[in-house]
Structures are given as C-alpha cells and as structure tokens.
Amino acid sequence: MPFTRTTEQSSKYDHLEKMPVAELLQNINNEDKTVPFAIEKALPQIETLVEQVVFKLKEGGKLFYIGAGTSGRLGIVDASECPPTFGVPFDLVIGLIAGGDAAIRKAVEFAEDDKEQAWKDLSEYKINSNDVVIGIAASGTTPYVIGGLEKCNQNDITTGCITCNTGSPLSSVAQYPIEVVTGPEFVTGSSRMKAGTAQKLVLNMISTATMIQLGHVKGNKMVDMQLSNHKLVDRGIRMIMDEISVSQEVATTLLNEHKNVRKAIEAYANR
Template identity: 80%
Template sequence: MSFTKTTEQSSRYEHLEKMSVTDLLQNINNEDKTVPFAIERALSQIESLVNVVVDRLKDGGRLFYIGAGTSGRLGVVDASECPPTFGVPFDLVVGLIAGGDTAIRRAVEFAEDDREQAWKDLSDYNINDKDVVVGIAASGTTPYVIGGLEQCNANGIATGCITCNQGSPLAVTAQYPIEVVVGPEFVTGSSRMKAGTAQKLVLNMISTAAMIQLGHIKGNKMVDMQLSNHKLVGRGVQMIVDELNIPQEEAAALLEEHKNVRKAIEAYANR
C-alpha cells in the first residue's frame, strides 16, 4: 500500500545551523502552534475511540498502550499518571514499549521491528476481549505496533491507534484509528517534536475524558487522587474547604481520617 509519510518529508526550514537562538525558538514555536489545529480535525476519531475505552473499562476491561521509541514512552507516561491522578488501580491503564522497560531510558536496537513481540508482551497481562489496545506510532508503520494490533483483531480485542500520517498501515489495521497529520518536522524526521506533542495531547484527551466519564472527577477536581506528597495533601485539603465551606483545620482533620478527598466529603455529608 502506498501512502505519503509526511512525518518524513523535508523541513520547511533550511540551514538551521545558521539560525540564531531567537530564530530557532520562534520557528519551533510557530510549528508547535499548528498541532492543536491538526488535532481539532481528528476530534470525531478521538471521540469514537474514547467511547470504546469507556465502554470497555465500565465492563471490567483495561486500556493498553503499545508503542516504540518516543511513542512508546509517551504511552508509558500517560498510563503511569492515571493512578496518582485518578486513584485507579495501577493495572487499569498499562503502557508497553518495544524493548521493555529498559527502552524507556535507552533505545533498544531493532526492538520495534519485531512483529510478534507486542502480542507476547500483551499476553503476559492475560489480554482478553474486555480490553482495548491502542497502538501509538507517528509513522504508522512500526512492525511491533502493527503486529500487536493484528493479533488483537484476530482475538476479538478492540483496537485503536494514534498516528501522524494519513492512510498508514497502522490506521488501516486499527478498528478506531486517530490520524493527526502535523506535517514535516522542524528538524526533518524528528517525530519526537510535533508528532510527539500531538500524541501526548491526544493521550491526555483519551485518558482524561475516559476517567471523567467513569466518575473519577467531581466538579473539576481530582477527588480520587493519591495523596503522595505534601503538595497534594495541601491541594486535597483546599478541595474539601471549597466543597464544604469549612475551616481548613477541620478539612485537614477529615482528610487525615479518611485518606481520600471523595471519602472525606462523603463522610461529612453523611453525618
């Protein structure tokens, strides 16, 4: 199948090494400004995938991200932030990267070229048809990701993807593709830049919208967040003050007793 890999096309800018720092920053920023507009064009695709994610999670399923390189790292980041932000179990959203956890910090050569490994990685988690798997690949051609989604499709598991090329093999493979076409990078082929930014923003939208739909936000507050440091404890106390209109000392005592903002608020209301 032939398609245009815009993520690999030559930069619109020439002689980067001759630019001043001011010009470099201004031009990078100008390119970055285009990313949200590219995402806006894909909102209906994002909505379709979010609806599937919500349905699966409500039915006891899990959300998996699979990717390689920058794409894999972004999936791992989004998955790892769900428990502290929304108070969900650590295995509800899982990020898998080609080459394993070692590849989070140091590239593992040719790991992304193994078409069979993603399914093996998913199988370690007893993947099943209640789950949903989202493949992340800027190019839309990563064998690790495509092979994983193919096996998921064959086993009745819902699949989505986030890619930055139109009509890629990955988008064709995924049941619920998201194609955010951001165009050539400032540094030719460096898809950690605009493509990576686009993927991060879409991942934010998927996980945040899903968790809100699952009831982990009250008003606009993270009432289920983990109280893992003093800053978050202070934030939790202020949430309780704002919600219940009680003195800070009383709110702090409630939070100390119940260890959770939502539970503290509910306990006060049920007095």
C-alpha cells in the same frame, strides 16, 4: 493510493545550523502552534475511540498502550499518571514499549521491527476481549505496533491507534484509528517534536475524558487522587474546603481521618 509519510518529508526550514537561537526558538514555536489545529480535525475520531474505551472499562476491561521509542514512552507516561491522578489501580491503564522497560531510558536496537513481540508482551497481562489496545506510532508503520494490533483483532480485542499520517498501514489495521496530521518536522524526520506533542495531547484527552466518564472527577476536581506528597495533601485540603465550605482545620481533620478527598466529602455530607 500510495501512502506518503508526511512526518518524514523535508522540513520547510533549511540551514538550521546558521540560525541564531532566537530564530530557532521562534520557528519551533511557530510549528508547535499548528498542532492543536491538527488535533481539532481529528476530534470525531478521538471521541469514537474514547467511547469504546469507556464502555470496555466499565465492563471490567483494561486499556493498553503499545509503541516504540518516543511513542512508547509517551504511552507509559500517560498510563503511569492515571493511578496518582485518578486513584485507579496501577494495572487499569498499562503502557508497553518495544524493547521492554530498558527501552524507556535507552533505545534498544531493532526492537520495533519485531511484529510478534507486542502480542507476547500483551499476553503477559492475560489480555482478553474485555480490553482495549491503542497502538501509538507517528509514522504509522512500526512493525511492533502493527503486529500487536493484528493479533488483537484476531482475538476479538478492540483496537485503536494514534498516528500522524493519513492512510498508514497502522490506521488500516486499527478498528478505531486517530490520524493527527502534523506535517513535516522542523528538523526533518524528528517526530519526537510536533508528532510527539500531538500524541501527548491526544493521550491526555483519552485518559482524562475516560476517567471523568468513569466518575473519578467531581465538579472539576481530582477527588480520587493519591495523597502521595505534601503538595497533594495541601491540594486535597483545599478541595474539601471549597466543596463543603469548612475551615482548613476541619478539612485537615477530615482528610486525616478518611485518607481520601471523596470519602472525606461524603462522610461530612452524611453526618
């Protein structure tokens, strides 16, 4: 069966340049509304991959995201938010982008076309069979990502992917593929739109569900979050107040003493 990149098919809208702003926004919003329903169809695939990630991380492994362009940037964003949100080490979840850190802000020409570079990038982190690598590519055809997963498979490293086409070369390489079929974009081929939104939502699911399973959430609160600004300190105080029913003054004292919401709550409970 031939592979069709629906993310590259022509938009069902035309003459965009003639649309007033209100119509542009309404049509973009109409397309965006379809993304959660596309993700819903992929929930069993997401569940299977998350279970693998949780298992590997409990065994001491790490989670890597690899991608190019928008996909690479989304992986980096998700990875970079895990330490402040869940209090995990900065190198537990790692995002890598074709072209290196310079490509985060500015596209690096042809970086995504190198099938060998992803493995070189991963090797700098001493990747091994305890780890999981998730390739992110809306098209499912990015050589950087496909080549990286192929080498991981050869080295007994668990692989998954997030793509927005069915039956892509990337899905055939990944052991645990996630296919969220978002269809043609509002602007033809601009996969930073619906496809990018879908990838971001799936990444949210993967990292959040994993961290909850690893015990970094208590009730519904981020009790291991880093207290890196006044807003988060205030949030931590309110968490303590809600959890153990103490005054703001007592909660503040506990947090100042223990520097961590979980430790503050546990210290109070163990008095």
